[in-house]
Amino acid sequence: QVQLVESGGKLVQAGGSLTLSCAASGRTFNGYAMGWFRQAPGKEREFVAAITWRGGAAYYAASMKGRFTISRDNAENTVSLQIDGLKPDDTAVYYCAAAFGVVAGPNPLHYAYWGQGTRLTVSS
Numbered sequence: 001q002v003q004l005v006e007s008g009g010k011l012v013q014a015g016g017s018l019t020l021s022c023a024a025s026g027r028t029f030n031g032y033a034m035g036w037f038r039q040a041p042g043k044e045r046e047f048v049a050a051i052t053w054r055g056g057a058a059y060y061a062a063s064m065k066g067r068f069t070i071s072r073d074n075a076e077n078t079v080s081l082q083i084d085g086l087k088p089d090d091t092a093v094y095y096c097a098a099a100f101g102v103v104a105g106p107n108p109l110h111y112a113y114w115g116q117g118t119r120l121t122v123s124s
Contacts, residue, residue, distance in 0.1 A: 002026040002098045003114040009118030011088055020118055021083045023094030025095060030054065030074040033104040035111060036081045038092035038120075045095070047106035049081060054102075059107060086122045093117040 005111055008020040022034070035050035038103035051058045058070050095113040097111035104110045 003034065004022060004096050004098060004113055004115035006094060006096050006115045006118035009120040011121045011123065014086055014088055014122050014124050016086050017082065017084045018086060018120065019096050020080075020083070020096075020120070022115055024077045024078045024079070024098065029077040031100070032113075033039070033101055034070075034072055034079040034118040035097045035099065035104055035106075036068075036070060036079075037097060037108060038090075038094045039117075040089075040092040043092075045108060047108070048094070050099075050104050050106070051079065054105045057103070059103075059105065083120075088122045088124045090122050091120060093119050 003025045006022045035047040037045050039045040047061050048064050049060045049092045051072050055072045067084045069082040094119050095117045096112040096115050099111045
């Protein structure tokens with residue numbers, strides 16, 4: 001069992017940068033690939049980014065490349081998502097998720113554990 005707690009979401013103005021964090025507890029954190037998803041109001045949950053269990057490789061949704069950076073610190077049991085050039089369209093609840101194994105992709109069904117989410121609101 002892995003428990004995930006996201007933090008860092010808040011109301012921010014467009015154009016700025018923000019880092020969301022996810023703290024993990026429970027089983028060995030570096031045994032899991034990690035991902036970030038988001039769900040905007042009235043929309044389906046969508047994949048943002050994923051990172052392999054040792055942090056050696058990262059993957060992004062095509063529409064997220066360039067402004068989003070995922071990273072992890074296995075010593076601290078955390079995974080982060082930096083968002084640059086914030087846009088109102090980034091407004092969403094952001095979730096981190098853990099998947100068994102080295103790597104996981106954009107399919108949410110591959111992720112076994114989810115946090116409760118952190119809300120980011122970007123004003124124009």
